[in-house]
Each structure stands twice: as C-alpha cells, then as structure tokens.
Amino acid sequence: MLDDTDRRILRHYQAEPDIAASDLAERAGVTPSTLTRRLERLRDKGILRGLCGVINWQALGWEVEVSLRVTLDKTQPRAFDEFIAAAREVSEVMEIQTFLGQTDVRLAVIARDMAHYQQLYRKRLLTLPHINDIEALMHVARVKDTEALPL
The missing domain is CATH 3.30.70.920 (Lrp/AsnC effector binding domain/regulation of amino acid metabolism (RAM) domain)
Structure with missing residues (x-):
C-alpha cells in the first residue's frame, strides 16, 4: 500500500507537521510536485487525515x-x-x-x-x-x- 517514498514523506511530516512543503520535499528526497501528488493521494486514500491544533x-x-x-x-x-x-x-x-x-x-x-x-x-x-x-x-x-x- 505504501512504498518507501510514502513512508519517508509521512515520517518527516508526522515529526514536523508545520514544515514548509519545499522543506518536506527536500527531506523526503522528492520534487515539490511529486510531494503534492503523493500527499493528495494519501489524503484521498484516507491515510493522511489533515492537520489539527492540539491544545494542552x-x-x-x-x-x-x-x-x-x-x-x-x-x-x-x-x-x-x-x-x-x-x-x-x-x-x-x-x-x-x-x-x-x-x-x-x-x-x-x-x-x-x-x-x-x-x-x-x-x-x-x-x-x-x-x-x-x-x-x-x-x-x-x-x-x-x-x-x-x-x-
């Protein structure tokens, strides 16, 4: 279901959810357009549900x-x-x-x-x-x- 690239993207994204897309793409080793496509696919599949504010x-x-x-x-x-x-x-x-x-x-x-x-x-x-x-x-x-x- 997930390949190594998806796992890299998700690993970096969950570690720092407010990271800029360009920085996330660089850390995951993909182009910004590839990152955008992959994030959209992960959202469409219900794997990535979005961001939320966590209040202490x-x-x-x-x-x-x-x-x-x-x-x-x-x-x-x-x-x-x-x-x-x-x-x-x-x-x-x-x-x-x-x-x-x-x-x-x-x-x-x-x-x-x-x-x-x-x-x-x-x-x-x-x-x-x-x-x-x-x-x-x-x-x-x-x-x-x-x-x-x-x-």
Missing part, C-alpha cells in the same frame, strides 16, 4: 483526568446509541471508546479540579442513560503519549 488542556488549568469504564444495561436495545449520544453532549468528555468484553464504553473525562469533577460526576455522568456499572480510574501520570506511527 493542562496548561489552561484543567488538572484532573479520569477514565470511566462503563458497563451498560444491554437488555435495552438502544442502550449503546442512547448512552453515546448523551455522553457526546458532556463537553468535559474528551474521548469515547467502545469495547467488546466486560467493559462496554470508556470515557476520558477532564475537570478543572476535584470539586469540579465531583460535581460533573454526580450531575452529568451518573445521569447518562443505561448505566449498569461504572468504575472511575484517576490518572496519575501519562507515561507515553504519541500518535506517531513507526514508519
């Missing part, structure tokens, strides 16, 4: 991060859909993942402090529909955090 929420005063492992009442036919739709409406929910196994859904939640988290937990999270069981895991440290692929 901790630098903005959000100090608490919690993972909630949720087991849903699966006797309700629309439990997943209704739970996920409601969880999306909670602005402090940063990520929603679904699983096969004992845990059905994991929510990544941030809060300004413990008092904010407690209020959020009681008033917004525990009231989400179809919860059968919920387990909170308080984050202590992020040991590794990367989206870079080993290209």
